[in-house]
Structures are given as C-alpha cells and as structure tokens.
Amino acid sequence: MYVKICGLREAGQVDAAVEAGADAVGFVLTASKRQVTPHEARVLGEAVPPGVLTVAVFAGEAPEVVRAMAAEAGVRAVQLHGDHPHGDFLALADLGVTLVRAVASHANLRCGAYGEELLIVDAPKPGSGEPWDWSGVRGRPSGKWMLAGGLDAGNVRRAITEAQPWGVDVSSGVERDGRKDPDLIREFVAAARGG
Numbered sequence: 001m002y003v004k005i006c007g008l009r010e011a012g013q014v015d016a017a018v019e020a021g022a023d024a025v026g027f028v029l030t031a032s033k034r035q036v037t038p039h040e041a042r043v044l045g046e047a048v049p050p051g052v053l054t055v056a057v058f059a060g061e062a063p064e065v066v067r068a069m070a071a072e073a074g075v076r077a078v079q080l081h082g083d084h085p086h087g088d089f090l091a092l093a094d095l096g097v098t099l100v101r102a103v104a105s106h107a108n109l110r111c112g113a114y115g116e117e118l119l120i121v122d123a124p125k126p127g128s129g130e131p132w133d134w135s136g137v138r139g140r141p142s143g144k145w146m147l148a149g150g151l152d153a154g155n156v157r158r159a160i161t162e163a164q165p166w167g168v169d170v171s172s173g174v175e176r177d178g179r180k181d182p183d184l185i186r187e188f189v190a191a192a193r194g195g
C-alpha cells in the first residue's frame with residue numbers, strides 16, 4: 001500500500017514520516033493553513049532520501065507559476081488539485097517531475113487520462129479532513145490511484161477495504177491541534193499497511 005503524508009511544515013515532521021515508512025511527503029505551496037514557501041519546501045525536502053517522493057501541492061495556479069515554484073522547491077513531483085484542464089498537464093510534461101492529478105469523484109478517474117503518473121481521488125474540499133463516501137468509487141478509478149479525504153489511523157483500513165485503492169494520502173488525520181503529530185503519522189502508516 002503506497003502511503004503519502006501531506007502538509008508537512010517542519011523538519012521533525014518530515015523525519016517522522018520518512019522513518020514511519022511513507023512513500024511520499026507533501027508540501028502545500030498553494031494558499032492553505034499548511035502553506036510553505038518554495039524555499040521552505042526545498043529545505044524540508046533536502047533531508048528526504050531519494051526513494052521517497054517529495055510532492056509540491058497546487059490548486060488552480062497557472063502552469064508557469066507551478067513550473068517556477070516547483071523548480072525553486074526542488075521537488076520530485078507536482079500535485080494539481082481541482083479542475084486543471086488537460087492543457088495544464090501537457091504544459092508541464094517536460095518539467096521532469098512526476099505529475100499527480102487530484103480530483104473529486106465526479107471527474108475522469110482513469111490515471112493517465114491527462115498524462116499524469118499518479119491520480120488522487122479526494123473529498124470535495126481538499127485538506128478539510130472531512131470523510132466522504134469512499135465506497136462509492138470502488139471499481140471506478142483505474143491505474144495508480146490514491147484515496148484521500150478524511151482518512152485517519154482509525155478509519156483507513158475500512159476505507160481501503162471499501163474503495164480498494166492503490167495508495168492512500170492523508171493530511172488532517174495525522175494532526176493534533178493543527179500540527180502534524182509523529183505518533184499519529186506512525187499509527188497511520190502502520191494501519192494503512194495492515195499493522
């Protein structure tokens with residue numbers, strides 16, 4: 001089970017995610033309570049081993065903005081949320097990073113349909129921590145797709161059973177009082193992998 005921990009803002013949180021065995025760590029560069037600057041993302045990403053994907057999260061920015069910020073952040077992947085047109089993915093195809101398309105369940109759920117390598121099927125309000133009807137997507141997405149939206153250590157096994165994703169992605173569910181919590185990160189990764 002591929003696991004991404006998103007919305008990291010401090011070096012200790014990144015270390016906790018890597019040590020827990022996360023496959024990918026996310027830095028939110030779009031407007032959010034979890035937003036970091038491209039420079040901060042670069043510094044955080046420097047401690048991440050090569051085998052772990054560093055992901056910059058965007059939502060609605062123009063491809064030129066994504067290109068410039070991703071280059072400054074030095075990330076290995078960019079994640080575009082919302083209704084980015086196919087042309088935005090084509091415009092970023094030569095960026096040399098993994099493209100991740102993040103959409104709500106009403107969208108095209110074929111991973112690769114827009115040239116992306118990874119797909120995230122998320123709640124209507126990304127980063128809100130609100131659970132949604134994961135069971136409704138079972139059998140609809142194809143390829144390498146991650147389930148996101150309202151997951152935590154207590155519900156991720158059920159969500160995996162219901163939706164049958166290739167991976168899972170979490171932000172709010174590994175926070176305590178608005179900050180990422182190393183224990184919750186460890187518990188989430190273990191639960192996602194069946195521990």
Ligand SMILES: O=C(O)c1ccccc1N[C@@H]1O[C@H](COP(=O)(O)O)[C@@H](O)[C@H]1O
Pocket residue numbers: 006007026028030031032033034057058059081102120122123126127128129130148149150151169170171172173
């Ligand atoms: O986490 C954010 O603040 C965020 C802001 C804007 C777009 C995406 C964001 N995060 C993504 O939301 C889901 C996780 O949601 P949840 O908090 O676990 O319910 C994941 O795809 C993040 O990358």
